[in-house]
Amino acid sequence: MSSSTAPSSSVAAGSADPSGARRNSKRPKYSRFTQQELPACKPILTPRWVISAFMLVSIVFIPIGVASLFASRDVVEIIDRYDTECIPVDARNDKVKYIQTPGNKTCTRNITVTKQMKRPIYVYYQLDNFYQNHRRYVKSRSDSQLRSNSSANAVSDCKPEDYSNGQVIVPCGLIAWSLFNDTYSFSRSGQQLAVNKRGISWKSDREHKFGKDVFPRNFQNGTLIGGARLNESIPLSEQEDLIVWMRTAALPTFRKLYGKIEEDLQVNDVIQVTLGNNYNTYSFSGKKKLVLSTTSWLGGKNDFLGIAYLTVGGLCFFLAMVFTIVYLVKPRQLGDPSYLSWNRNPGWQ
Template sequence: MEEGRSTASGIEADSVSLSQRRSNCMCVCVCDFFVIYQFTQQSLPACKPVLSPVWVVSVFFVVGVLFIPVGIGCLHASRSVVEIVYRYDVECIPAPFRGNKLAYIANDFIPKNCTKHLKVVYSDAISCVLATNKWKENLGDGRAMWLWYWYIKRNACALFACYFQVLVCACFLFCPEKAHIALGTFEIPQEQVPRSMKAPIYVYYQLDNYYQNHRRYYKSRSERQLLHGLEYPDIGSCAPEDVINGLPVVPCGLVAWSMFNDTFSFFRGVDELNVNRKNIAWKSDRDHKFGKHVFPFNFQNGSLIGGARLDPNISLSDQEDLIVWMRTSALPSFRKLYGRIEEDLDADDTISVKLLNNYNTYSFSGSKKIVLSTSNHMLIRVLIDAKNAGKGVAGHTLFLEAFIFSSPSLAIVSNFSPFNTF
């Protein structure tokens, strides 16, 4: 009897535990279903702001006030940059070949040497405001007024930003006392510009109307071959510059094949300015993307020569011109670092540039420019790139928009509130 009772009690306990598990499972299922239902019906508890007029006006004012110092800092950093930009692709063509540029660049027997003189120049939108009297002295009132109309028409946004800075007491803080501007054939004498260029001075070459982001061009390369060399034989993506005379090409592809090959030498008087060509590429690219034991092989040995040749005795990780060129640009107008001049240039210095005009941009109506530019300190360079006032103007524009949108809202709330209060 005792054994029967124990067996019956055990069965009852098992049934009770089974029913408890079923009830717990049903509770979990019901809870899960309820949570899913709330999620799908967007009825979960949430915290959301109440867009009252006072809250909206306050947000506009706070955002506007926060972006005033940001805009001022960016504009000041941009205007502290001194930059020389000179287009040389047309000026360096001999007069008899101006009408047939392709014949000039394709003929190896025509010398490609060219010498140009540059001067340290400072130019900005503010300059037009401060140089009016000088315009009148040099050009007369009639031409000065015509130049005013032409400049305002093409630079309305920049001028508006300048005048708006006057309202926030920034223009007088950061505008230079003397300024230079060149419009068309009219120039204020350059020797009146008291601006110097402090080292390091970065030398760039700029290409326009050059689409490095074209998919077929960008894909014509082999990242693994750049790192492993001839050990990686699968270079079909590099066609048509993958194999020449039955031998693989290192580095392969159209990007490497079309590498920029103009060269520049700089002189101040009779003294040559040394251009440091080291450490112009990203360290991560040198260390991890280009092999230290990979050397150029069978490069530029085809019937068509696209651009620069590479020294077969120097590894790819040390050929920084190639590394800079292989980091393709997303825009059709871009600058790439050529080197650094580690000497200061005074405002009245005239720099002679001796260059070899080898690179063919004439077949696709491109242009070539040489750029000398100083730099901002590292904190500001996070926000802007060289001489670019766009972010500073954007900061002031955002403040202006916040002010425009918040002022009518404030007036409406104060005038139409039932108690004439917030």
């Protein structure tokens, strides 16, 4: 008898224990959070609130869109495509052979300024149909090697541009190997226009991603040259053309900053551009363009942001007008049960 009463007393004691009760039940531990009893804001979207919200969005977005469009239209931009024009007429049937043949490939272009351009004037090169976002291309680099000379041998991710003649390549990888090597020089009325190439890269890249003690070594020393060469006496942190190029683009059409002209250009000025047409975009049907551009408070020329703001603001204004007309023509009493489906159609089942 005593043996049977002991278990019953233990069960009774266990039932009084909350943890024991939870073990015998699927009911979760009580809390205001799990039972969704926390204070909450449950706004009722009345017609007036909805119309006011749409009107507020339109009032804010439309002026921003107009200001963005005006800022974009104030940017003066000159684009000159030269990849075909800088090939001699008799060599245009085989452009790849021409670009791969050693020799001087200087080309002269004249650009007419159609609107005053205030300094600084940014010089970009634009490449089309160049997929810098290709997975193998993006992975072919060594960030640790770029940062520190002590990691010069960390080239495991750089194949096939990791070693040349049995020696480590610095900087290694396909990105550095394909460094853009077209050159530009500008003159106006016989006077040279200097191009400032300092400060064209991100400060964070110069200070944290490219080391001051890392110098190019054994670079472009193989049988196949991919692009520009680097000065072996200058550390990578000061070779800003390389730093700009190593920040890969997400789209196949992209621009990269080449330098800045620190002089104003006037209307009808004729800028003579001497190009070194060296970069091979002909093997993959790419295009090369030279871009001169000013900037505004919004940046470069880009109408998308202004159009997007105007579109959203205009749509909200249209919806606000539609809802206002519906509310005035056919108003509904808030919470009227007569609009419930089972009240409108009692025999719906």
